[in-house]
Amino acid sequence: MPGREAARPAATALPPKIRVRGLDLFYGAKQALHAVALDIAEKKVTAFIGPSGCGKSTLLRCFNRMNDLVDGVRIRGEVLLGGQDIHAPNLDVIELRKRVGMVFQKSNPFPKSIYENVAYGLRVAGVSQKAALDGVVEKSLRGAALWDEVKDRLHESALGLSGGQQQRLCIARAVAVEPDVILMDEPCSALDPIATAKVEELIHELKKQFTIVIVTHNMQQAARCSDQTAFFYLGKLIEYAETRTIFMNPANAQTEAYVSGRFG
């Protein structure tokens, strides 16, 4: 039973980037997360899998306190980011969100130019020198493997990009503010296989610099991209281990049934 002791994959060299203990979350009267406890390793890709409605997105959105926007949410338990309690009363949510970036399931570029999309995070943080912005925009777009495709149309609307390009633009946008952690909620669910492959490649690159948490319904994707995998069911963390272990040799019968496609 997952309780107050941490579920933790066997060998993590570094101290955990995110540490979750006894996390309960209620939407009004409905409990969406039950005593979740897990550690997320730095500069690794951690995948969250589980059937629809099991609370993956909810947990992910706890990490950058996006759930604050939902009316009637109550949270119990603690979430530490680099040792710091993100629910501490003196914590600045804006600073937190700069450290924890997010890529959404539906790509959501702003109705602005490509350049302005990437520069947005810096602009709202008060950076306005053109030289600094130019540098960051180029670096981020290169980092998101988008530079070559858009370098001639930086000042055209981002809405003219294809779906896959838009999603990579959203990744570039998140990368531009240099967060520690990037949260991705089903980033490829609206993309075709080629665009998906590109994003997966990108995730490989990004993990050299960032800690990545990714929610996915695609078992192959979890197997291909992630180092650790957590399986959720009905708001509970069922099993959390090295991805290889989860897919080859799961300890829990439900996990095995899910990853082998027999339920869910």
Place this chain on the structure above:
Amino acid sequence: MHRPTLTQPTQSASRIAQLFRRGDHWLWLCGGALGLTVLLITGLLLLVVANGFTYFWPYKITAVDRADGTKLMGVVTATQPAVKETPAQTQLRVGNRELNNFDFIWVPTVQLTNFHQPPDAVQIERQENGDFIGFLQRVEVKGQTVASGDAAWTKLHELQPGARALAAQAKAIQRDGIGAVNARMQRAKLRLRSAQLKAPTGAAIDPLLKASVETEVAALQSDYDKLRAVSGELVARSIEAQAVLRTIDGQEKTIPLASIVRAFRPNTMSLVEKFGHYLSRAADFVTGEPRESNTEGGVFPAIFGTVMMTLIMSVVVTPFGVIAAFYLREYAKQGLIVRLVRIAINNLAGVPSIVFGVFGLGFFVYFVGGGIDQVFFPERLPAPTFGTGGILWASLTLALLTVPVVIVATEESIAAVPRGAREGSLALGASKFQTIFNIVLPASVPGILTGVILAMARGAGEVAPLMITGVVKLAPELPLDGSYPFFHLDRKFMHLGFHIYDVGFQSPNIEAAKPMVFTTTLLLISIVVFLNLFAIGLRDRIRRKYQTGAF
């Protein structure tokens, strides 16, 4: 086992049942209602357009003999078939109001014989007394005949522009030159009065100031006299040239060329000439000043007032409505109070507009305006400056009237901004305010503009509240002109909607004014449509720019 059997109802019953099942009757009902609405609107527009567009056309002049031996000449404007005892009647517009005391006359058609259209019949549009219809005898300068017969017609057109130019010059001196001198004199006197008000009671005011004001007033007085003399001389010269005309029944009438706006012979005009005449009159209507207590001439001041008031209203109502909507939707704690406020706003849109007028009068005009006068213009009291109706107060009243429209539209458009855009911004570390300002506001601009368009359409057509907050029948000056401080927001103004009411229902000469009512209505509709098209164009451009994602 029970097998359901298909019953065979009668053919027609099944058809009706099928009709109802498919919902065809609703379809027909909806289509019918839509059709009826479109028909009504088209009918309304056609009526206005048909009546409004013919106002400037030069119709032929008909001369007739009456049974009693007298003659009539004029434009046949209407005929009425016999109804029971009343015989068929014909209406003629005979003009010559100062001689006949009427412009229009109904005559039983049986009394009329010998309908003909004399080629030399002349119609003259005059500064005063409406049109003259008759024949040109001769043209005189300083009492000497310079041309008669056919030559007179040419001579009239030759001399008329010069005479009118002189009259216009005289008028310009009266309005601008003398007006400016008057304003300066007024200001000098006010300086003295303001010094009087500031001085402690009983103390005499600075004799130096008094002397300087007195010399200034004296100098201005002599300027005034000079200008008066110049303009008087111009007027005298302008009326030297006169046309002598004769009515069909033999009365002679002398008209100075300076007061002839247009002289034409509709019976001999070619189609091209008629079109030219039409266009020239239409242009005068749009750009000219009203004459003869608004029943003649142009409506430019009313167009100007309408547009300026609508624009001031939009400029005020937009930020107010938008800020209120953003507060309600984004910042206010959603609960009972906000719900009540929303209900109140929605109901505000249904309050009769005259109630807003009364509020505007009580609050803006008397309270705010009166207060401004006390503080800033005490020397002019008791004559009010802002403490009386004016374009600013009328615009503010209308802004109040239309603010619910903008609030509702803005709230809707804020709600329609996709959550993804908002979350995307917040997730990048933008504050709530930054997100609203950079993402939500631009995305809701098209919706906001829709609200402003609706507000403008409502505001431009509203008359009742204006009547007690600043509209007048005839405003001597425009609220925007070349004299300092250019925007005269305290001035009263003219408005097309009020103009329609005034010309149609308050003028002494209703029959003559009727076509003008339709023309002015047409103009008001066109202006509202034009303003809306402008705003719609703006909205579409912005919408294209901010179109939200492919997904």
